[in-house]
Amino acid sequence: xxxxxVFAAALAASAAxxxxxxxxxxxxxxxxxxxxxxxxxxKAFTTAESQLDTTYKPVRDQIQARxxxxxxxxxxxIATIDTNKDGQVSEAEEQAAAARKDPNYTQLMTLQNQAxxxxxxxxxxxILAELFAFEKILALYxxxxxxxxxxxxxxxxxxxxxxxxxxxxxxxxxxxVAELDKTPTVAITPPANWQPQQRTVQFQQQVNELKRRAxxxxxxRAQQQQQQGAxxxxxxxxxxxxxxxKPAKPEPR
Numbered sequence: 524x525x526x527x528x529v530f531a532a533a534l535a536a537s538a539a540x541x542x543x544x545x546x547x548x549x550x551x552x553x554x555x556x557x558x559x560x561x562x563x564x565x566k567a568f569t570t571a572e573s574q575l576d577t578t579y580k581p582v583r584d585q586i587q588a589r590x591x592x593x594x595x596x597x598x599x600x601i602a603t604i605d606t607n608k609d610g611q612v613s614e615a616e617e618q619a620a621a622a623r624k625d626p627n628y629t630q631l632m633t634l635q636n637q638a639x640x641x642x643x644x645x646x647x648x649x650i651l652a653e654l655f656a657f658e659k660i661l662a663l664y665x666x667x668x669x670x671x672x673x674x675x676x677x678x679x680x681x682x683x684x685x686x687x688x689x690x691x692x693x694x695x696x697x698x699x700v701a702e703l704d705k706t707p708t709v710a711i712t713p714p715a716n717w718q719p720q721q722r723t724v725q726f727q728q729q730v731n732e733l734k735r736r737a738x739x740x741x742x743x744r745a746q747q748q749q750q751q752g753a754x755x756x757x758x759x760x761x762x763x764x765x766x767x768x769k770p771a772k773p774e775p776r
Contacts, residue, residue: 552678667702
């Protein structure tokens with residue numbers, strides 16, 4: 524499954540998907556639109572995400588390498604704090620190590636802070652680039668929505684989940700996507716000292732949450748397929764019931 528298809532699946536699981544709308548007048552001036560679904564379907568959004576993935580892949584590889592280095596350097600120190608030897612450091616074990624001023628714990632915190640600082644510095648250019656692209660796309664969305672509102676004489680726009688029943692003509696999502704797609708690309712390089720609007724930061728947080736859910740869905744489906752494949756293998760013991768699966772922790776972007 525491609526990244527975009529998994530992302531769409533997460534969106535479908537988290538919000539009501541808009542229904543395709545015919546090019547007819549709105550009902551009593553009322554319309555519905557799923558803003559997040561519309562923006563993430565737009566060519567400008569998918570193209571920007573692809574460009575960011577390509578442009579900042581070397582940096583993301585550096586980040587992954589730095590995370591791996593910290594995990595390697597920290598392994599021996601963590602083992603000394605893990606007093607019950609269960610392979611994990613509980614909150615109680617961490618508090619106990621801090622209380623007794625364990626030098627291994629102090630060194631571990633130093634390594635973690637150093638890694639975090641380096642990773643944040645590496646991440647900042649790509650984060651700003653994504654925010655810059657998103658701010659451009661949000662401005663395009665505002666203009667596209669207003670164009671459709673004026674063309675269809677819409678007086679009120681509601682989220683789809685706020686509607687118990689409405690005919691298909693109420694939804695304007697496809698019309699706004701079509702208007703958005705008249706501008707298929709946006710810039711991803713912010714000027715010096717550029718700062719994003721709060722709205723843009725909030726939108727990026729929503730996108731990141733959808734990506735997290737997408738990774739969880741993909742991991743859960745992959746695990747389910749593995750279990751089904753193992754159950755169907757010749758000579759495999761058939762389980763009495765399918766075990767519950769816990770979604771894997773998503774990989775960082």
